[in-house]
Amino acid sequence: MWPIVRDAFADASPAVRRQIKIVVFTWVILVAMQAWDSRNSSGPAGVAEFLSAVLGASGVALLGTAYTLQRTLDEPSARARHDDPTVRQVLIALPGLGFAAGVALGAAAALMTLRLLLGAEFVLALIALPVYGAMLIVAGRTVNNSARTLFQYAVAQAAIAVDARSHAAAAQLAALQSRMNPHFLFNALNTVAAIVRTNPPAAERLVENLSDVLRTTLRRSSAPMSTVGEEIEYVRACLTLETERFGDRLRVGWTVEDGLMPVASPPLILQPLVENALTHGIGATADGGMIRIAVAGTGDRVTFTVEDDGPGFPGTLVERTGLGNLRERLATIYGDRAALTLESGSSGGARASVSIPRS
C-alpha cells in the first residue's frame, strides 16, 4: 500500500498536497499536545488519554492515506488508469479505509469528551474536539466521495462489458458477411459449376471445402476464444477455395513457428488480414501474386503477419471495414496490449500484422 500512497501523493495536485500537509501537521501538533498533557495523569483519565491519543493518531493516519488516495484517484490522469489491477484494488478498499478512519476518529473524540468529564485540562479538550470534529467531516466526505468513485467505476465497467459484447456481435456479423458475402459465395458456386463436369472429384472436394468453411464460420464467429492452430486451419480452408478460383495467380507461403498452435487467440483475427491481401493485393494485378503468412512468437507475444506483393497501401491510409472492425475488436479484448500495424512490405506490397499478448 505504501508505494501507491507515495505515488499518489507525488501525483496529487498542489492544492491537495497542501491539504494533506495541513492534516498531518495538525495531527503532529495534537499528539504533541496530548503528550504534554499526559505528564500528570493516571488512573481512568490516563487510560482514556492514552487510548484517545492512539485512536486519534491512527484515525488521522488512516484518514490522511484515504484522503490522499481518493483525491488522486479522482483526477483525470488516474481515471485513465482505473483498469490497472492495483489501482482497482485501492479503489475498492478506499471506502472501507475512510470508514475505519472515521470510526477511529469518532472513538478518539468520544474519549476526549470522557476525559473532559473526568476533569482533564479544559483548554486541550477545547482545541482537540473541534479538530476531531473537522476530521470526522473530512472522513465522511472521503467515504462518500470514494464510494461514488467506486460506483462510477462499476458503472463504467458494466458499460465496457456491454460494449465488448456488442463488439463481439459486430465481429461475428462482419465475419459472416465477409465469408457469406454474395461475391464469395456465388464465385465459389460458380467455380463448382465450372468444374463439376470437367473434374468431378475436384468439384466434390470444393463443395466439401465450402461447407467446411461456412460451418466453421458459423461456429467460430460466436466463440469468445480460439487457438492459433484453429485460426491457421480456418485460413487454410478458405485459401483452398480461393486457390481453386485464382489458379496460378495466387501463391501462398506459410511460415509458422513450432509450438504456437495451442496458444489462445481471439477467433477470426488472421482471416481479415488474408482477406485484405486477397482483395487489394492479388486483386489489383492481373499477374497475380504471392501472399506470405507468418505466425511467430517473440517473448510473451504472438504476431500474425500477412504480406502481399501487390501495389501496397495508398499514401494516406484508408482503413477498410474488415480491418477497422478487427482493430476495434482487439482494443476491446486487449486494450492497448494488442496492435494492428499496416505498413509497406519489403517488395513494395502491403504488410498487415496483428500482435497479441500470449496469455
Place this chain on the structure above:
Amino acid sequence: MKILIVDDEAPARSRLASLVEEIDAELDGLAIEIVGEAATGMAALELARDRRPDVLLLDIAMPEVDGLDVVRHLPEPRPLVIFQTAYEQFALQAFDHQALDYVVKPVHKERLARALVRARDRLATTRPPWTGSLGEIGAALGHTPVRPARVLVRDGAGHRLVAVRDISRFFADQGLVRAATAHESPVIDYTLGELEARLGGDFVRVSRSDLVHNAHVSRVLGNGDGSATLILSDGTRVHVSRRRAGDVRRLLKAQS
C-alpha cells in the same frame, strides 16, 4: 455471331465456352463462333481489336483492368456486351434498351441463351446508344472497383498499361487528360474526377486541371496570394489553386 469470352478464372471460361456451344447446337440461327478467350481485361481489348467480335461475354470483376474498363476502351464499332457478375445489387431495367446485358453467376444456360438471342436481334437492328454512366452500371451489378497497380493509356490505335507508381501527375490538356511519366504524357480515357476516386489516397487534386501523385512532390512553395506551387521530383512546377492550397499542404504535411 462472333463471341469473345472474358473471365479471369480458367474453369469459368471453359464452362462458358461449353454452354455457348450447347446453346448454338440447340437453337437455330445463332451461328455462333467463339473467336477467343481472354483471361485479362488487357487481353480482351487486344482480341476485341484483332478479331472483331460481335458480342463480349465479359466478367465484370477482374483484376487491374476490370469489365467496366474494358467497355470504356472498346474499339469502334463497339461489340455488344453481356456482363457476368457474381450478384446484382439491383436489377437493371435500363439494360432492356441498351447495348448492354448481364447474366449472374453461376450462369444459367436458359438465361444465357435468352441473352444471346437478344444480342442477335439487336445486331440485326441499329444499336442504341448507351445511356447512364459506367459507374452506375457497375454499382447496379454489385461491382466495387479495386485500386489498380497499373492503368490503361492510349497507345496508337490501341492501349497499354502504365504503372501507377511511375505517373507523377494527371493533367487536363485541351479537352484530353494525360498521364505524365518521366518520359512521356500519353492520353488516358478517364476524367480527373474518376481517377481521383479510383486512385484515392495516393493522388491529390491540386486544381481543376491537375491531379498530382503525392510521392512525386518534392517541395511546396507559397505564392504569397494564397495559392501555391508544387515542385515535382522531375522539376515540373504545378500550380495549386487558392481553394485547394490549404488542403494540399495539410495532406502533404501529414504524409511526410
